Amino acid sequence: MRRTKEAVITIWGDFACWTRPESKVERLSYPVPTPSGIRGVLASIYAKPNEFYWQVKKIEVLKPVQFTNFRRNEVKSKLSYNKSNPLSACISIEDDRTQRQSVVLKAVRYRITAEMVLRDSFPGTPEQLYKQFERRVKRGQNFLQPSMGTREFTAYYEWGDLGETPIDDSMELGLMVYDVYDLHKWEVTKKAEPSVSLFEARMEHGVITVPDFDSPLVLKPQEVRHAT
Numbered sequence: 001m002r003r004t005k006e007a008v009i010t011i012w013g014d015f016a017c018w019t020r021p022e023s024k025v026e027r028l029s030y031p032v033p034t035p036s037g038i039r040g041v042l043a044s045i046y047a048k049p050n051e052f053y054w055q056v057k058k059i060e061v062l063k064p065v066q067f068t069n070f071r072r073n074e075v076k077s078k079l080s081y082n083k084s085n086p087l088s089a090c091i092s093i094e095d096d097r098t099q100r101q102s103v104v105l106k107a108v109r110y111r112i113t114a115e116m117v118l119r120d121s122f123p124g125t126p127e128q129l130y131k132q133f134e135r136r137v138k139r140g141q142n143f144l145q146p147s148m149g150t151r152e153f154t155a156y157y158e159w160g161d162l163g164e165t166p167i168d169d170s171m172e173l174g175l176m177v178y179d180v181y182d183l184h185k186w187e188v189t190k191k192a193e194p195s196v197s198l199f200e201a202r203m204e205h206g207v208i209t210v211p212d213f214d215s216p217l218v219l220k221p222q223e224v225r226h227a228t
Contacts (some may be wrong), residue, residue: 004126006057009137010164011041012109015068016148017102020137021177021196027072027102028147030043031065031171032203035210036179037149040113044146045157049186051122058113059208060166069103111161122228134159146192161218166206169175173201175219184214195221 011133018030018037035056042054116129136142137159146155181196198219201208211217 001120002126003055003121004052004116004118004130004133006113006115007133008113008161009042009159010109010111010154010162011146011148011155012063013148013153013155014101015104015106016108017104017153018149026100027150029067029104030173030176031105032042032061032201032208033059033110033149034177035059036177036181038110038114039179040161041146041148041155041157042112042114043156044143044144044179044184044211045202046136047143048129050119051124051171052116052118052129053186053213054114055117055183055212056112056114056210058210060111060113061169061203061206061208062109062164062166063107063164064167065169066106067103068106069101071099082146104153105148106228108165111166117183157226168205169203170205171203173203175199176201178210178218179213197221 002025016029016033018025018033020028020030022028028132038056039054039060042056047054084164116126116133118126118129145151146157147153178197178199180194180196185195192207197213199211199217
């Protein structure tokens, strides 16, 4: 498959929550970003699902891993819309509000290396996509405000390698969520079908190397069931 050359951006924020899937009610963050979380940041800046998908190659942790915790007000219900009864889309904050404990990261900063993998149907060149992404980052343009895992944790970004050194920490991270969707399926449907994949993650001197989505190192849904 055709790919663009590797793009490098630096992202940072006051807080981040790369939520672990095993925490059912309370939010508990991984100590480092997941590939799907980083893909979300990149796609917020530039995404054309019918032309390419983002392949994260490397995540470099530039600030020490620091956890903090606090309680947040959340709502328990999901919003649903019924054409025959538009008022059904309303939620009473007072009735549905609940407090949940969150264990999140603070003062985070990462350097991201990624490339765009082109769909077979895309007629253009990899250079076109790469230049468009570069322009958008340098101009501060985005489709949605990028976030560090959850919408209220804003992600800021800048183009390129700013010469910072990753932290000198290494850790075994175990099985980590790689993505929650099949990156080869881009068609828009009424209801997105989740397709959870996992990989054995390790941070070596502040660097997490991410295998390709099609690599045998990435466990797809049928393999995930056996692994867990």
